[in-house]
Amino acid sequence: MSATLETIVAPATPHGRGALAIVRIDGPLSLGILMSLSRSASAAVRHAALVEIHFGDERIDECIAIRYEAPHSFTGNDLVELTLHGNPLIVERVLDACVALGARIAEPGEFTERAVLNGKMDLVQAESIADLINARTTLQAKLSLSNLEGSLSRKATAIRQTLLDVIVRLEAALDFSEEGYEFITRADARARVEGALRDTNALAETYRRGRATTAGLSAVILGRPNAGKSTLLNRLVGSDRAIVTPIPGTTRDIVRETIEIGGLPVTLADTAGLRASADLVEGIGIERAREAARNADIVMYLVDASTGFTDDDAREREVLGDDVLLVYTKSDLAPVPSSSIAISAVAEHGIDDLLRRLDELVRERFAAPEGALVNERQRLAVAECDAGLRAALASIDGGLDGQMIVVDLYRAANALGVLVGAITREDVLSEIFGKFCIGK
Numbered sequence: 001m002s003a004t005l006e007t008i009v010a011p012a013t014p015h016g017r018g019a020l021a022i023v024r025i026d027g028p029l030s031l032g033i034l035m036s037l038s039r040s041a042s043a044a045v046r047h048a049a050l051v052e053i054h055f056g057d058e059r060i061d062e063c064i065a066i067r068y069e070a071p072h073s074f075t076g077n078d079l080v081e082l083t084l085h086g087n088p089l090i091v092e093r094v095l096d097a098c099v100a101l102g103a104r105i106a107e108p109g110e111f112t113e114r115a116v117l118n119g120k121m122d123l124v125q126a127e128s129i130a131d132l133i134n135a136r137t138t139l140q141a142k143l144s145l146s147n148l149e150g151s152l153s154r155k156a157t158a159i160r161q162t163l164l165d166v167i168v169r170l171e172a173a174l175d176f177s178e179e180g181y182e183f184i185t186r187a188d189a190r191a192r193v194e195g196a197l198r199d200t201n202a203l204a205e206t207y208r209r210g211r212a213t214t215a216g217l218s219a220v221i222l223g224r225p226n227a228g229k230s231t232l233l234n235r236l237v238g239s240d241r242a243i244v245t246p247i248p249g250t251t252r253d254i255v256r257e258t259i260e261i262g263g264l265p266v267t268l269a270d271t272a273g274l275r276a277s278a279d280l281v282e283g284i285g286i287e288r289a290r291e292a293a294r295n296a297d298i299v300m301y302l303v304d305a306s307t308g309f310t311d312d313d314a315r316e317r318e319v320l321g322d323d324v325l326l327v328y329t330k331s332d333l334a335p336v337p338s339s340s341i342a343i344s345a346v347a348e349h350g351i352d353d354l355l356r357r358l359d360e361l362v363r364e365r366f367a368a369p370e371g372a373l374v375n376e377r378q379r380l381a382v383a384e385c386d387a388g389l390r391a392a393l394a395s396i397d398g399g400l401d402g403q404m405i406v407v408d409l410y411r412a413a414n415a416l417g418v419l420v421g422a423i424t425r426e427d428v429l430s431e432i433f434g435k436f437c438i439g440k
Contacts (some may be wrong), residue, residue, distance in 0.1 A: 007033070009098040010439040011091050017414055018086035023094050024072075024439060025080040025103060026111055034065055034080045037094075043071050053082070055097035061090045064086065066117065076118025081418070109436025123421025123432070124153045124242060124378070126298035130436055139263030143213050143368050151371035152378075153420050159199050159385070160416040166192050167409050170402045188298045189405070190396045197389040200382060203367055205378045210372030212297065216258070217366060219358075220293045222320070224312060225273030228329035231345045232421035234272040236355070246292055260357070262362025266298070276318055293320060297366065298358070301323045304332040305342070325361070329356060329380030375434070381419035389414030403436055 007027030013020070025033055034040070037060075040049040052053050053060040064083040068160040084090050097103065125148050132144035147153070152416040169184035202365060221229045236256045243302055271289030293299050297321060303309050305328045317324065331342035341357060343350030371381050388411035395405045416422075 007103040007349055008110055009033075009095060009103040010111070011095070012081070012111075013086070013440040015088060015091075016086075021083045021084045021086040021088075021091050023084060023098075024089060024106075024111060024116065025082070025098055026075050026077050026106075026120045027100045027103070028078060030078045030080045030353070031067060033098055033103060034067060034082075036101055037097060038065065046072075053084075055093070055098075055135060058093075059098065060093050071118065072295065074120065075114040076120045076276060077114060099249035106435075106438055108438050109440060110438075112436060112440055114435045115409060116278075122150075122153050124156070124326055124419065125150060126421070127378075127432060129377065129440065133437070136216070137260050137263050138264050139367060140265075143210065143370065143372060143374070146370035147372075147374070153197070153372070155203055155371050156382075156416045156419050159196050159203075160413050160420075160422075162192055162196050163409050163413040163416075165390075165412065167406055170406050170409075173358070174402050186396055190375055190393065193389055193392050193396070193409070197386065197393070200386050200412075203373065204379070204382045204386060206369060206372035207367055207374075207382075209368035210374040211368040211379075213264060213368040213372070216267060217261075217297040217362065218267050218269065218292075218295065219261075219298035220269045220289070220296040220302065221300050221302060222274060222289060222293055222316070223308075223329075224304065224310070224316075227302040227304045228343075228345060229273070229302055230255070231269050232300075232327075232329065232343070233268055235345060236268060237350050254292055262359040262369060264362055266358075266362065269296070274312075295436070298325065298361065299323070300327050303328050305330045305336050308334070318385075325357070360412030378419055381415050382414035385419075388415060391439045403427065 005028065007025065007029035008197060009023065009025045011022045012022040037053045037055065039054060040051060048064050048066050050062065051065045052062050061084050063085070065216065066081045066083075068074075068079040070077050082094065084094060091302075094107065109126075109130075112129055115121050116123055116126050128144045128148035132141060135141040144182055170189065173184065176420060186283075221232055222259055223229050233255065237259060254272075256267050257269045258265050260266070266413060270294050272285030274286060274289065299322050301313075301320060303313055303326065317326070326340065328336040328340050328342045330344060330346075332344040332347040336342040341350070341354055342394075343354055345351075368374075373382060389407050392405050392408035394414065395408055
């Protein structure tokens with residue numbers, strides 16, 4: 001906690017030339033540094049002021065300065081923001097001046113870490129800031145913003161509050177056991193723990209969708225040689241990314257491109273045609289194709305309509321299972337089964353229909369609700385809560401002493417405390433904020 005008494009400085013905008021650049025100064029020396037740089041005797045709180053920045057005899061820039069007093073700032077500390085002209089030389093000169101006046105360059109994520117330590121936001125909200133900055137689609141940004149606004153935190157806190165209430169009542173009963181007072185019956189305690197377990201399970205079930213939304217999805221295009229895999233990739237991407245020839249076996253390694261489908265980034269993979277091959281290099285490509293399919297979120301299996309659904313296609317489909325999107329290509333050359341997805345690159349037919357089907361699939365199967373778990377740290381915390389609740393139910397059903405039930409419930413409640421940052425560990429904070437950009 002002593003580190004929060006230091007004054008730190010960092011640019012809050014990316015390095016490079018631009019119209020404007022923002023420098024943040026946070027800590028007890030921030031006002032003094034501003035007054036020294038601007039040669040001003042005072043600075044109004046929360047008012048934008050046009051000031052000249054000097055250091056020594058050098059005039060560095062003319063900028064907008066805003067001062068925030070603790071605890072009414074992003075970090076909860078005294079904080080100054082300087083909006084400079086966006087020349088990297090000016091930014092570097094201002095940073096040097098601030099360091100000379102007693103500040104130090106901030107570590108990655110240190111401003112947000114201070115906000116967490118000062119109770120301005122919880123740990124889930126802090127993680128959501130990084131997710132929001134890195135969001136590549138509107139759906140990703142929407143999920144990150146909902147968690148930044150506290151959607152996930154409220155769910156976890158509500159469960160934790162229920163457990164703490166049960167704990168308090170059980171501990172009170174233990175304190176007055178000789179007097180025979182009962183502050184909560186075992187039946188009531190069991191019912192409330194069961195309710196908390198249901199809510200915890202519902203929260204845990206959001207992880208698959210939450211992780212898919214933040215990390216994006218993978219989609220593999222499979223099929224026999226010359227089924228049109230590379231052509232489809234090029235049409236979906238909108239450029240000639242993969243080589244297309246009438247020669248079977250042209251694609252030997254995986255070609256990947258990322259597009260947005262259903263509001264999420266989806267990485268498409270064009271793969272080697274599936275067939276028996278004596279060619280060593282092609283054989284490696286075919287094995288990589290099958291491996292990619294095993295790990296993919298979405299598999300599209302292409303069938304050449306001009307040759308029909310062959311025995312080889314049937315064997316591949318059986319291995320892949322039913323959860324595969326079957327797409328008939330070259331539908332301009334031959335009829336396809338009714339209600340099948342049919343496309344033709346030559347006739348420019350069916351691509352929009354395929355994209356609509358993919359869009360529906362992504363939104364129905366992978367898009368996350370508000371307040372979803374989005375990373376492994378959050379998943380593990382909820383899993384630990386689940387384990388504690390199940391142990392508590394076993395203790396209740398086994399007729400164990402109330403103290404044993406309390407221990408199990410503390411385990412569950414503490415896990416949720418770790419989730420939102422009510423209980424913090426230095427290694428957890430270092431891991432989370434070390435991934436932030438400097439200045440945030």
